[in-house]
Amino acid sequence: MAHKVTVVHSFEAGHRLPHVDGKCVSLHGHSWSVAVTVSAPKLGPEVTVVEFGALKVGLRRWIDGHLDHATMLGACDRLVEPLVAEGSRVLRFGAERPEDVAEQLACGLPWPTVEAVAVLLGRVAESVMAGLPRADGARVEQVLVRETRLNTAVYEPTVPR
Template sequence: MYRVSTQASFDAAHFLKDYPGKCHNLHGHRWKVVIEVSSPELDEGSMVIDFTDIKKELKKMADHFDHCLIIEEGSLKKETYEALVSEDFRIVTVNFRPTAECFAKYFFDQLSSSFPVNKVQVYETPNNVATYEV
């Protein structure tokens, strides 16, 4: 089996509503996303995949989350959300809990429809990584 990987990163803040620890508070990360693609055979160009193709799509996804506040749907009071928007904060709402584990599955699901992705790793910090793989 051949495996290749590429990565992208973004800076963003989040919080975990009703979490009983310090991650309940608003905080930020330098998120790093590593995508691994595999194939039992190489294509006609002797590659698993052209890195340019998957890097372009991964960068587009990472750029979507860069320098924003990521919130889970329904995790902020309407008044709080409106106040942040009125201050011109960029907010990206997701329909999942914004943990590294859920982001790993999110990136996997989004990219595997176009590429033979077998594993996604999401780092919240250089030492903390969550993995989703088939």
């Protein structure tokens, strides 16, 4: 038996995928939604999986501060420089020398596909949980990211052995 809690949030962001064929080579935006599920085999001393309020605040603050009304691009995308020069918020995926902590979490993810955004948000959830009271064995079990009503990616981090 496992106990689970899920935090749901949404944000508006643009991205483009010039490395794939099709319409996603053009800069475009989505109304993204994310659901992060944390599970634990047993409840902790506080009778919780994780301090739920703090998890919600941490995840939502990060998303609102780094992704909402921002543009997600690959670090090698030619649009990075002109958008930054115009004052747009840009989160670079796959940067070799990340300029900030947010971009460090996107290392190894060269393009902002919905799958990569799910991995990024899983890493964010893990970093938020690192400083929170939680049950023994509590971990990010699943991150579901929806970029449209019909298109969803699911990331399930592997359980460390």
